[in-house]
Amino acid sequence: MxxxxxxxxxxxxxxxxxxxxxxxxxxxxxxxxxxxxxxxxxxxxxxxxxxxxxxxDRNDLLAAIDAECRARFKRAEAAARLGEGSALDSLDRLAQEYLGLGLVLGLVFADNAPVDPDSWDDEDGDGGLAVVIEGGQREGDIDPELSTEWVDVTFWTLLFGAWLSLQGGMSRRDVAFQLSRTVRKAFGAA
Known part of the structure; x- marks a missing residue:
């Protein structure tokens, strides 16, 4: 304690x-x-x-860092306005907001990551990303032939690729554009 x-x-x-x-x-x-x-x-x-x-000790500091990262993710989700507009627009905004987390993504994507968003309880019970995906599929905005799990994992994989591109020296503007275009083409209904 x-x-x-x-x-x-x-x-x-x-x-x-x-x-x-x-x-x-x-x-x-x-x-x-x-x-x-x-x-x-x-x-x-x-x-x-x-x-x-x-x-x-280290665990105490890691718990504080985890709590700070969780708060930043929550602020990013709020800024993405997930309930407004189309689901595809919401996914795009969420990807951009998450990309803006910068170093926090380094903690999430690191080997032996000290921060794991999957370990955070969903306090609001809204399911976040899954709710957006499923709603978008019902409304015909997100490809209904892609499973929710596939879109979720692919979303995070694209975000990881975007973060790697930033680490590799690609400009924030170019990465943001590429990420947005890929999200829209990968998940949009045909």
Whole structure:
């Protein structure tokens, strides 16, 4: 069990330091999931003892990073306005919003990924992506001959390819265009 103080009990300076450590953890672990706490502390420009005042151990820090990533995914889903317009437009907007998560995708797509969106409970019970896909198939917007599972896995595979292209030096604008075009052609009803 964590001995870390509750966020509401922290001073503004302590909250800023905690935020810096989490941000550094995301950046460092996105590059190398085996990075040490000392490397994360150095990236956050804090001492190892300061890191340990905020996070008892690596698991505590990873839990905080996971929670931050989950919050960012939720904000991306909200920004994608999944309930508005056609399902294909929603998938396209969601792909773009997820692509904008940047380093967070590095954590999701890394070998031995420290962040796994599949492990997050769907608090709202809306099923997110699956609901969009199934609704789009009923409305004739998404190819009904593709299974929901296939579209879901392919969506994430395309996102992984987009992220790899960004890492390879392709411009954000070009990647966004290619991703959008592929989503629309791959999933759109004929």
């Amino acid at each position: 964590s001995k870390t103080p509750h966020l509401a009990d922290m001073s503004p300076a302590a909250r800023r330091t905690r935020r810096l450590i989490i941000e550094a953890g995301i950046a460092v672990l996105a590059e190398r999931t085996s990075a040490t706490l000392s490397e994360i502390a150095a990236a956050a420009d804090v001492s190892r003892s300061t890191l340990h005042r905020h996070f008892a």
